[in-house]
Amino acid sequence: MRVTATVTALQQLAASVRSGFDIPVIGITGSNGKTIVKEWLYQLLKDRFSIVRSPGSYNSQIGVPLSVWKMNDQHTLGIFEAGISEPGEMESLERIIRPTVGIFTNIGEAHNQGFLNSRQKINEKLQLFRHAEVLIYCKDYYELNEAIQLFSQTVRKSSDKPLQLISWSQKTEAALQILSIRKEQGRTEIEGLFQDRKVSVQIPFVDAASVENAINCWCYMLYAAIPDEEIADGMALLKPIAMRxxxxxxxxxxxxxxxxxxxxxxxxxxxxxxxxxxxxxxxxxxxxxxxxxxxxxxxxxxxxxxxxxxxxxxxxxxxxxxxxxxxxxxxxxxxxxxxxxxxxxxxxxxxxxxxxxxxxxxxxxxxxxxxxxxxxxxEQRIHQTVMTVNLSAMVQNLQVFRRRLKPGTRTMVMVKASSYGSGGHEVARVLEQSGVDYLTVAYADEGVALRKAGIELPIMVMSPSIDAFDRMILWRLEPELFNMRSLTHFVAVAENIGVKDYPVHIKLDTGMHRLGFMESDLDELTAYLDKCSCLRIASVFSHLAAADDQAHRAFTQQQAGLFQRMCGKLSDALGYRPLMHLCNTAGIVQYPEYHFDMVRLGLGLYGIDSSGSLNNQLRQISALKTVIAQIKEVDAGETIGYSRKGKVDRHKRIATICIGYADGYPRALSRGNAYVMISNKPAPLIGIIAMDMCMVDITDIDQVQEGDEVIIFGDALPIQQLADWAGTIPYEIMTGISQRVKRVYINETQ
Known part of the structure; x- marks a missing residue:
């Protein structure tokens, strides 16, 4: 049977499979923690039930039906997670999963793109529980609690069975009221009050996210009337989940x-x-x-x-x-x-x-x-400092910008400087698979490295050395030509090698005054090009000087007007029209009228929008983390670090962490206003940043131990903040991360 909408057909078939089973089914949604809660519930319940569950993070419009399709007559419990990226998607997933029990893990900033605000996102996710009997959630998320209360009183009011809410809270009365959370030697003991009796569990984790995920699982175990002793035994043996x-x-x-x-x-x-x-x-x-x-x-x-x-x-x-x-x-x-x-x-x-x-x-x-x-x-042991690069987040960022383009507009992506420090061929390979049209590097050697790694996409070289032109032709790299010197040298090499119609890119200077042909150069340029059979002008482009600053909007419009006029003269002289591209990341956002044939995406791909218009839709793809090497107790009057710059005015606990300016952590951050994140709390820098180490004040952070993780930048501490503290821009921070810092590439299944 041939169908016109394959995803819809798959979902309908899976919904039909689900309708054939009358067993308890747990449906899980939320911003984070879905897979961990699902897998921990599996660990806790696998001896009591024959469980069918989502493999990995199969929570999408395709992943959910594939998961539910696995149901068979042997199963006595289903556990499925559901994730959405835009309104309307959860209704389809609800028809497939039909959960009897729901768990809403939390609400946060993850996956905000596609929604007007967090309230809309909550309400869309709540559609998963339209027919559920029970909903478990944390009452301490104020907006989530408010939305769930309204959902249960309105959407579910007419239902034959009102929705039973099982909430938990550290702050107020709830079905499971958390009385205390104590962390010690890598374990956390949690005490609570449930149905007027004290209950307690211990888990082998200390981070806040694991505690939250464990309590969500605990709530289900209590609701299911699992004996307290069995719950405690299972929670104590929870194993870490390698999520990605x-x-x-x-x-x-x-x-x-x-x-x-x-x-x-x-x-x-x-x-x-x-x-x-x-x-x-x-x-x-x-x-x-x-x-x-x-x-x-x-x-x-x-x-x-x-x-x-x-x-x-x-x-x-x-x-x-x-x-x-x-x-x-x-x-x-x-x-x-x-x-x-x-x-x-x-x-x-x-x-x-x-x-x-x-x-x-x-x-x-x-x-x-x-x-x-x-x-x-x-694995290669380089350094305890690691930069993780989330390739799935990068693809999501690419889609955010693609949605702003008219059909047929091509995408050129900047992967120069090792993809802004994120990694050259690793990033390029994902972009190639994602269907971008062009890659751009700064120097020929960067392009050669991509070719050697198997990248087949067209690659433009923005700053080619005339000594590398023959090598570029050998490796099918396309040069940017920006003056008569670069043009004539390339033509001489191309004619000597004997190539015809070799693709090149002509750079025009419309006001940036960095590289490019001026308007006054066009007559000489066109006259010369008229005699060249070895070249084909693949594109003509220029660079906006201030697309991210609305104060210079008139200048940007002036640049665009000049660009169009110069391109017109070139096309008339050539007898054909090359691709035109002008917009960088900020230009894509601010000037849709100047997208022309192609746009050049740079910093936005990596999660940073200098225009400020898309920051709530983009995901920062990189996180830099290190560890604590040593913790010391330091008395008032002592000093920390070189030149005795770190003054201690009271008794303090000081942690030495494994990162310094040789890793790309700017020494300028020593000025006293910067911090790192440890246990989700800021730990201020103290003293001067050294080559391989620096020190932070952890006096006011409880339960910190040597070997604990330290976040230099990431979701909890944006890279823009580091750039502001250092008096620079995110580009410099990103490209400055040393190659001795190990890169770990993460590919999520969303």
Whole structure:
């Protein structure tokens, strides 16, 4: 049967599957924590129920129906998460999930794009619970509590069964009133009052997000009348959830893809896609037994063998009793190097027998196999300071700008300076997969590195050296030509090599006065171009000097007028019309009338909008984190750091953290107004920032320990704030992060 709307058909089929089962179903939504709450509920309830749940973070318009489709007659409980990006989407997901119990984890700034405000976002998410019997949520989110109260009194008022609200709060009366939260030695003890009796649990985490997620799970366990002792035992054994696939640099020129979260064929296919996008000639898959799939093992591992063969995987390391027992099922694949071990410890004993170099390695295993031990051996140990780059957030930012373009307008994306410090080929590869039209680098060497990494998109080089023109032609890089000197040199090289119609880009100076042909140069330029058969003008462009400042709007309009006039003269002389592009990130937002044929997206892709118009829609894609090396008690009258600049006026606790100006943390922040975030609280810098270390005041932050995470910038501390403190711009902060800082690439499944 052929359908016209494939997603709609998939959703209708999944809704039909769901209608055939009369079992409890938990539906989870919220800004953050959905997957963790789902997975922790699974850990807590798997001995009582046969559970079907969303794989990974399958919470989208496609992910939800694929999740619900897994329901079968053996299941006695369903746990599904639902996420939306714009109004109207939750109604479709509600028809598929039909939860009997709902959990609204929290409300925050995540995924605000597509909604007028947070209230609209809450109301849209609440549509998931139109037919639920119970809703669990935290009463301390004021706007969320207000919206839920109104929802239960209006939308659900006419229902046969009124919605039962089970709230929890640290501040006021609630179904579960939190009396105390005590953190000690990596664990948190939580005491509460539920139905006039005191209850308590202990969890092996201390961060605020884990505490919140655990309490949401606790509320469900209490509602379900699970015995207190069983709840306490389960909560004490909660395991961390590796939420996202991570791409890390390994030793010996390897790329390590760490998806050691769960193991099933659906998520394996997604991970294999990422593995094969790395453009490495050799690929190794390290996989554990696939637990609790509900399938016969012979069929499961036979299909796995076929998948590896179709994907062309050359080396496979299977870990677990089941894989070892069924190792013969992989014999049909004669090209596969295969090795099997009973458990992770057995493999680690033989680790030295394997050589991992010049390849991509996928780690995919169930949590019980502790694949993090393998990851530690494979990953490159550079520094305790790490910058994470969220590639999924970057794609979301790209879509924010694409929605502002007219159909047919092309997109050129800046990936110069290693994608503003975020990583060259890693970012470029995702952009290529996302369908951008052009990439732009500053120098030829950057473009060559992208070509060597397998990037096939057209690449413009903005500051080409005349000595690199022959190399650029060899690597299919397209130069920006900005004066007669660069033009004549390139023509000489092109004619010597013998190329015809080679694409180049002509830069016009319309007021920036940095690089480019002036209007007075056009006659000489067109006369010269008329004699050149080796070139084809792919585009003509200029750069707006002040698109982000409305005080200079008249000047920007003057630039645009001059640009159009100069482009007209060039096109008339050439006999054809090259692509025209003028707008940078700020111009895309502020001047839609000047989008022309193509726009150039730069800083906005990375989550920063200098115009200030889109900051509530963009996600900062990078986070810089380090750790505490040492904590000291320092008495009043002592000083901290070089030149004794850090004065201690009272007894203080001082933490030394593993970052300094050699990592790109500006020494200018030593002026006394900057801070880092530790345990979600600001820790002010004290003293002078050194090359590799700096010190912060943690006197007023409880339960801080050596080894704790420190956020330099990220969601809780925007990079714009650091730039303001340092008296500079976000570009300088981003591009200044040292290469000794390890980059970790995150790819979420939203």
């Amino acid at each position: 696939l991570e791409i890390r640099q390994g030793d010996n020129n390897t790329i390590v893809i760490n998806d050691a979260y769960n193991s099933d064929l659906t998520s394996l296919q997604i991970a294999l896609d990422t593995l094969q996008q790395q453009n490495m000639t050799a690929q190794t898959v390290i996989l554990s037994d696939m637990l609790q799939t509900g399938r016969a093992e012979v069929a499961l591992y036979s299909e796995l063998s076929e998948i590896l063969q179709k994907r062309g995987i050359r080396r496979f390391i299977g870990i677990g009793n089941a894989l070892t027992h069924y190792s013969h099922l992989f014999d049909a694949n004669k090209d596969l190097q295969k090795y099997f071990f009973r458990d992770t410890a057995d493999f680690l004993r033989h680790f030295k027998d394997f050589v991992f170099e010049n390849e991509a390695v996928l780690l995919k295993g169930s949590r019980s196999f502790a694949f993090e031990k393998i990851s530690l051996l494979l």
